[in-house]
Amino acid sequence: MKKIKCECGHVNPEGTVLCEACGKPIEENQHIDGNDKTKLINMRYDGSARRSLTYNRSIIDKIWSFFSSVKVGVWLIVIALVASALGTIFPQEIYIPIDAVSRDPAIYYEDQFGVFGKIYYQLGFYDLYSSWWYMLLISLIGISLVICSIDRVVPLHRALKMQKPRRHETFINRQRLYSESPNISDEEKQQVVNNLKKLRYKVRSEEGHILAEKGRFSRWGPYVNHIGLIIILIAALLRMTPWLYLDDYVWVREGQQVVIPGTDNKYYIKNKEFILEKYDEDDKRFQDAIDRVGGEVHKNYQTNVIIYKNVDATIPGAEPKLEKVLEDKVWMNHPLKFDGYTLYQSGYQQNEFSNMSFKIYETNDSDQKALETFTIDLTSPETEYEFESGFRVVIDKYYPDYVLDKGEPRSETKFPRNPAFVIFVYPPNTESPEISFIGIGKNIDATGENKFKLGIVDFETHFVSGMTLRQDYTLPLFGLGALVFMIGVVQGMYWQHRRIWIHPNGRSILLAAHTNKNWFGVNKDIEKAILGTNIQMVVDQQEVEGYEKTKEVHNE
Template sequence: MNKIKCECGHVNPEGTVLCEACGKPVEGNQHIDGNDQRKLLNMRYDGSARRSQTYNKSIVDKIWNFFSSVKVGVWLIVLALIASAIGTVFPQEQYIPPDAPSRAPSVFYEAQYGTIGQIYYQLGFHNLYGSWWYMLLIALIGVSLVICSIDRFVPLYKALRMQKPKRHTTFLKRQRLFSETEQVSADEKEKLVSGLKKQRYKVWEENGHVLAEKGRFSRWGPYVNHIGLILILIAALLRMTTFMYIDDYVWVREGEQTVIPGTEGEYYIKNKDFILETYDENDERFKEAINKQGNVAKNYQTNAIIYKKKGDNVAGADPELEKVTEEKIRMNHPLKFDGYTLYQAGYQQNEFKSMTFKVHETDDPEETSLGSFTIDLTQPKDKYKLDNGFSVDVTQYYPDYELEEDEPASETPYPRNPAFVFTVHPPENEKSETSFVGIGKNIDATGENNYKLGIEDFDTRYVSGLTVRRDYTLPLFIIGAAIFMIGVIQGMYWQHRRIWLHPRGEGIMVAGHTNKNWFGLKKDIEQVIADTNVNMVDDQLETD
C-alpha cells in the first residue's frame, strides 16, 4: 500500500484526503478536490482514508465497494419496502380467516380474490415474509449496513482520536467559520480559553495552539442506529427458525385431544368444553346491530387442559402424558405455558360429530325402521352389522362433500357436509344395493333398490380455533428498537462542535466546525470572544 507523506512529516495511508496530523489537503487527491483554494474543505469523515475509495483490485474489494455504497443500501431498502407493500395487498397465509370456506391457500386466494388472488398465490406473495428471497433481501440489507458502518466508522474513529490542536493554516482558512485578528493580547488569549471551558468545551493546548471540542459522542449516533437496525434484522432472520419463532394454528374439537403444532409432539391440548355466549337479541343496545348482523359473539372460550409427554414413545403405544395446566382460553386472555402462548382465534359451530342412519323399505310410506347404525364421523368403520341381519358397507366417505366437474369430492377433511356411498347387504343372500346419502340427498343409482337409508339422528359439536405462538425474538426486537432510538436521540439533539485557536505572530486565527447547527456554534464563539478584540467569525459559505 502506498503511503503519502505530508510536509509536516506525518505519513498518511493511501486515500487520505486531509493529513491526519495537520489537516493540510493532500495534493492531487483523487477523491475530493482538496486543492482548490476557493472551496471550503469537505470535512466528511475528517478526510480519512476509506477502504472503499482506496482498494479496487480483488473480488473482495469489489464486493466491499458495492455494499459500502449508500445508494445500494437505499435501493435494497426500497425493494424490501415495495415487496412488503405487495405482501399487504391480501392477507398472508397465517392470517386466512378461521371461518373461511377453505383455509388451503391454493383454494382460498382464487376463491376469494379471483384471478389476481391466484396470481398472488402462485408468485409466492401469500407467504412473503417467510420466503427465502425476502429473507435474502433482508440479509443483504444487513450486510450493507455492516459494511457501510465499518467502512466509515473505523477511519472516522482514527481521525477523531488522532486530532491535534495545531493545524495547518490552509485547514483553518477553509473552514466554514473563520476569522483572523492581527493584534490580540496574552490576557485576551487566556480569556478565550477560559470562555471555552465555561461553555463546557474540552480543551487541549499545544504550544499556544488550542483545540476545544464537545459533543463528539453525537458523531456515533448513526452507527448506533445501524447497530439497532442490525439487531432487528437478525431478529427477523431468526424468525425463520422454529426454535426461535412459531406461529401456527390448530383446530380442537370438543372432547378431542391433539398434538400442539410446533412442539414436536411434546405437548398436547384437550378441548374439555367450548362455551359460546352471544348478545341478547332483546337488549335494546344491540338490537339494531343484531338485526343487521345476526347473532354476535359476546364471548367464546375453550376450557383447555395442557399435557406434556413423559419419557420416550413406544412404537404403536399411546404416549404417557402428565398434566401441565388447566385454564380457560378467551379472547384477549391467552394461555401461557413453557414459552408457548395459545390465543382464542376462532370457532366453528355445529360440526357433525356422529350420524345415525336407519334402513327401511323403499315403498314403505311410513318408513318403518328395519334397523339402525351410528357412524362416528371422525373415525368411521368400513362395515356396520345390524341386529336384523342387515349389514352396511361404507364404500365412500366425503367429510365435506362438493361436486367438482361432475365428480364427488371432499373440500376439507372435516365433517362439515358429510356424504356417503353405502352398499346395503340384505339378509338371506339377497342382492346387495348401492345408495348415495348425504344432507338433503338420497340417490338410488339404479332406481331398483328395495331398501333405502335415511338420516335418523345426528350429533354436532363446536370446534375451537387456536393460534399457537412462541416468540423468543421479541426481546431482540425490543433491544434493537431501543438502541436505534438511543442513536436517533444521540445524533439529533447533540452536535459535534470544534473550535481551533491558532496564534499567528501577535494575532490569532479562529476557526470552527460542526456536523450540524452552525448557528449554535456561531453563538458559542460569540460568547467566548465577548469583551475581547477578537474578530467575530464569518460564515464563508454565506459570503461566497
C-alpha cells in the same frame, strides 16, 4: 500500501485528504491549489482515508466498494420493501385456513383467487418470507450495513482520536467559519476560553493553540443506528428457525384430546368444554350494536382446556405417557401461557356434527319400522357395517361438508358441517346393492327401484374450538434492536459535534469553527464566546462573493 509523509513528519495512509497530525491538506487528494485560501477543504471524516475510495484493484476491493455504497444499501432496502408488499397481496401459505378443502398451495390459490392466484403460486410468492431469495436479500442488506459502517467508522475513529489543538494554518483558514483579528491580548484570549468553558466546551491547549470541542459522541449516532438495524435483521432471520419462532393452529373438539402441533408430540391439549355467551337482545345497552350487525352478537367465547405433557416424547412410536401440566380457560384477549408457549382463542365452529344414526326400512312400509339401525362416527367413519339379519351397508362416498358444484357433488371442507353419503345397501342373500344418496334434507333413491330405504334417526353436534399456538423468542431481540436504533436517532439528531480553533499568529488571532450540522448554533456559541473582546466575528466563507465550492467526489 503507499504511505504519504507530511511536512510535519507524520506518515499518513494512502488516500488521506488531510494530514492526521496537523491537518495540512494533501494537495494531490484535495485537487486544489494549496495557496488558494478561497477554497474550503474537504472535512468529511476529517480527511481520513476510506478503504472503498482508496483501493480498487482486487475482486475483494470491488466487492467492498460495491457494498460500502449508500445507494446500493438504499436500493436493497427498496427491493426488500417491494417484495414484502407483494407477499401481502394474498395470504401466505401458513395462513391457509385449516378448514380449507385442500391446504395444498397449488390447489388452494388457484381455487380461491383464480388465474392471479395461480400466477402468485407459480412465482413462489405464497411462501415469500421463508424463500431463499428473500432470506438472501435480507442478508445482503445486513452485509451492506456492516460494510458501510466499517468503511466509515474506522476513518472516523482515527480522525477523532487524532484531534489536536495545534493545526496547520492552511487547515484553519480554509474552514467554513473563519476570522482573523489583529492585536489581541492574552487576557482577551483567556476570556474567550473561559466563555467557551461556560458553554460546556471541553478546552485543550498546545503551545498557545486552543481547541474547544463538544458533542463528539453525536458522530457515532448513525453507526448506532446501523447496529440497531443489524440486530433487527438478525432477529428477522432467526424468526425463520422453528426452535425460536412457532406460529401454528389447532382445531380441538369438545371432549377431544389432540397433540399440539409444532411441539414434537411433547404437549397435548384437551377441550374440556367450550362456552359461547351472547348479549341479551333485551339489553338496551347493546341494542344499537345488535341492530347494526343484524344478527347474533357474542360477548364471549372461551375454551376450558387441560394441557398434558408427554414424558416419553423422546421415544419414537412409544405410547404417550401424559402428565397433567395445568387446567385453565382461554378466551379472547386472555391467552394461556405454559413452558414458553402462548395459546390464543382464535375461532370456533358451532353445530358441527359428531355422529349420525340411520335406520333401514322397507320402502312400502308406511310406518317406516326400522329393520336395522347403525351410527356413523363422522370424524372417523367406518366403511362397512354388517348385521345378523343379513343386511350389509357400505359407505361408498362421504362428503363431510356437502355442496353441489356445477352439478358435481363435492366437500367444501374436510369437517362434518353438512354431511352427505352415497351408501350401498346389500339386502340379505343379495350380491347387488341398492344405492342411496342421503344427507340433511336429502334422501334420493339413485335408481327409483329400491326396496329398502335409509332414514336419519338422530344426530349429535358439538363445538369446535380454534386455537393459535405461538412461541417467539425473537421479540426481546427485536425490542433491543429498536431501542438501540432509537438511541442512535436521538444521539445523532439532538446533538452536534462542534469544534472551535484559536490559532495564534504573532499578535493576531485566527478563529475557525466546524460542525457536522447546525451551523447557526455554532455561530451563536462563537458570538457568546467573543462577547466583550476585540476578536472579530467569524464569516461564512461559503457565502462570500466569488467563492467556488469544491466538488467532493464520493463513490456513493
